[in-house]
Amino acid sequence: MNEVTPKISLKGLRKSFGDKVVLNSVDLDVMPGESMVIIGGSGSGKSVTLKCILGLLTPNGGSIKIDGKEMIGIAHSERKEILTKFGMLFQGAALFDSLPVWENVAFGLLAQRLHNRADAKEIAIEKLRRVGLGPDVGSLSPAELSGGMQKRVGLARAIAANPEIIFFDEPTTGLDPIMSDVINELIVECVKEVGATALTITHDMSSVRKIADKVSMIYHGNMIWTGPKDKIDQSGNDYIDQFINGKAEGPIKMEILKG
Amino acid sequence: MNFLALIGRVVISFLRAAGKIGLFAVNGVSHIFTPPYYPRELLRQMINIGYYSLPVVGLTTLFTGAALAVNIYEGSSRFNAESTLPTIVVIGIVRELGPTLSGLIVAGRVSASMAAELGTMRVTEQIDALVTLSTDPFKYLIAPRILATVIMMPLMLVIVADTIGVLGGYLLATTKLGFNSGNYIKSTVDFLEAIDVMASLTKAGVFGFFISLMGCYHGFNTRGGAQGVGISTTNAVVSACIMILLSNYVVTEMFFSS
Ligand SMILES: Nc1ncnc2c1ncn2[C@@H]1O[C@H](COP(=O)(O)OP(=O)(O)OP(=O)(O)O)[C@@H](O)[C@H]1O
Numbered sequence: 001m002n003e004v005t006p007k008i009s010l011k012g013l014r015k016s017f018g019d020k021v022v023l024n025s026v027d028l029d030v031m032p033g034e035s036m037v038i039i040g041g042s043g044s045g046k047s048v049t050l051k052c053i054l055g056l057l058t059p060n061g062g063s064i065k066i067d068g069k070e071m072i073g074i075a076h077s078e079r080k081e082i083l084t085k086f087g088m089l090f091q092g093a094a095l096f097d098s099l100p101v102w103e104n105v106a107f108g109l110l111a112q113r114l115h116n117r118a119d120a121k122e123i124a125i126e127k128l129r130r131v132g133l134g135p136d137v138g139s140l141s142p143a144e145l146s147g148g149m150q151k152r153v154g155l156a157r158a159i160a161a162n163p164e165i166i167f168f169d170e171p172t173t174g175l176d177p178i179m180s181d182v183i184n185e186l187i188v189e190c191v192k193e194v195g196a197t198a199l200t201i202t203h204d205m206s207s208v209r210k211i212a213d214k215v216s217m218i219y220h221g222n223m224i225w226t227g228p229k230d231k232i233d234q235s236g237n238d239y240i241d242q243f244i245n246g247k248a249e250g251p252i253k254m255e256i257l258k259g
Numbered sequence: 260m261n262f263l264a265l266i267g268r269v270v271i272s273f274l275r276a277a278g279k280i281g282l283f284a285v286n287g288v289s290h291i292f293t294p295p296y297y298p299r300e301l302l303r304q305m306i307n308i309g310y311y312s313l314p315v316v317g318l319t320t321l322f323t324g325a326a327l328a329v330n331i332y333e334g335s336s337r338f339n340a341e342s343t344l345p346t347i348v349v350i351g352i353v354r355e356l357g358p359t360l361s362g363l364i365v366a367g368r369v370s371a372s373m374a375a376e377l378g379t380m381r382v383t384e385q386i387d388a389l390v391t392l393s394t395d396p397f398k399y400l401i402a403p404r405i406l407a408t409v410i411m412m413p414l415m416l417v418i419v420a421d422t423i424g425v426l427g428g429y430l431l432a433t434t435k436l437g438f439n440s441g442n443y444i445k446s447t448v449d450f451l452e453a454i455d456v457m458a459s460l461t462k463a464g465v466f467g468f469f470i471s472l473m474g475c476y477h478g479f480n481t482r483g484g485a486q487g488v489g490i491s492t493t494n495a496v497v498s499a500c501i502m503i504l505l506s507n508y509v510v511t512e513m514f515f516s517s
């Protein structure tokens with residue numbers, strides 16, 4: 001038994017909204033310190049997968065294990081404990097608009113009572129700097145920021161408490177190419193330096209190539225292909241080929257037309 | 260047949276909603292008493308609910324007190340009982356109009372803003388974000404709002420509403436109806452009993468509870484986008500007003516039915 005326990009392990013995860021099946025049977029293992037990227041079409045259930053893992057949505061079936069511990073049906077207090085390991089960047093940033101930017105970033109630190117306000121503010125300003133935002137941004141309200149700036153504040157908030165597991169839901173959408181690259185580097189840094197496990201959703205292939213150790217593609221509620229990043233061009237899977245090359249022609253288009 | 264089925268369905272959905280709100284209330288109230296506490300949030304809500312509602316509440320009761328005085332003067336003059344005016348004004352305002360009017364006005368102001376704020380937080384995933392940042396939304400959002408409203412309604416709003424309402428009657432009676440200022444105040448104070456004030460404050464606390472409960476419940480359970488927020492806001496205000504009028508009757512019966 002010297003096999004490493006996966007940090008995150010999904011088996012047969014199912015989720016539907018009413019009659020609409022979003023996740024059919026999702027299997028996915030993410031090893032400690034690994035950077036996994038999920039790709040897949042819009043509306044294919046990528047965000048739903050992350051929310052199921054975090055317990056924000058209740059799956060209809062299957063198993064979710066964090067560090068080998070089953071999360072489904074777990075007691076509220078225990079889940080809360082485990083959630084402190086996580087950081088999450090939401091697709092729409094989800095900043096608290098009643099609080100200034102720095103308090104958004106420091107929120108997790110203050111909630112876990114790890115630091116007093118002055119220290120937490122200092123850390124927040126430092127995290128903001130790492131996502132390319134100056135200290136003056138700290139005192140603004142989130143509504144005063146552009147979409148891309150909000151995304152970066154969300155990112156700073158996700159990594160502020162040095163979580164063991166970080167989820168990034170489309171970290172680079174809405175950013176210019178240079179800033180995208182800065183963010184990609186930051187994600188790589190979090191994984192390589194801090195040793196965090198990352199699960200990233202993205203449509204951006206250059207970002208996939210930069211940050212991924214492994215790539216998994218979701219389609220029709222299943223992970224249809226999972227493999228190391230360097231195998232992605234020789235996957236032999238028509239769906240992957242079509243997706244990474246961004247071609248309108250291919251099996252995915254056919255299905256859209258049929259449906 | 261169909262008609263009965265319809266009634267059944269309405270009754271069941273009503274009971275289901277009542278059950279959900281009941282559970283939500285128990286959950287919200289129990290989180291008031293267990294740590295962690297968020298004094299900063301509580302203070303923010305208390306200022307927003309109490310302090311910023313004062314002007315509207317004050318204005319409304321001032322004019323209502325004056326109108327009440329006119330009505331009672333005219334009515335009581337039909338059987339030469341004008342001297343009862345101060346007593347009736349003070350009892351009418353303190354027992355009934357002060358708490359009920361401020362309840363309804365604060366419902367329009369506070370239930371609506373709670374539902375809109377929490378509803379927006381729900382649809383923009385801010386409530387989900389709270390959970391991922393080790394914060395219980397019930398403790399951080401719901402408990403401070405309920406506690407702040409239950410404290411501020413009696414202590415700040417209704418005491419002020421009662422006082423200003425009585426003042427409205429007094430001003431009208433002394434300036435336009437020829438009442439003597441000293442006599443007016445004396446009969447107001449002589450006939451006001453402790454139980455009247457108790458009832459007023461109890462009502463205020465109960466109304467405050469329903470105002471925040473309805474605002475929080477509808478906001479927290481918002482679905483959909485901007486349209487969902489609009490629906491929640493409407494539902495919050497309407498249900499808060501209904502609960503205020505209903506509980507007003509119940510509390511009045513409890514205090515004053517012999
Ligand atoms: N709360 C919800 N209620 C009902 N349906 C939902 C809900 N959340 C998501 N869905 C549905 O689940 C499907 C997957 O949504 P999800 O947000 O996971 O897509 P996604 O893969 O993240 O897409 P995108 O790349 O556009 O963000 C969508 O078809 C959506 O309509």
Ligand SMILES: [Mg+2]
Nearest residue numbers: 046047091169
């Ligand atoms: Mg998504």
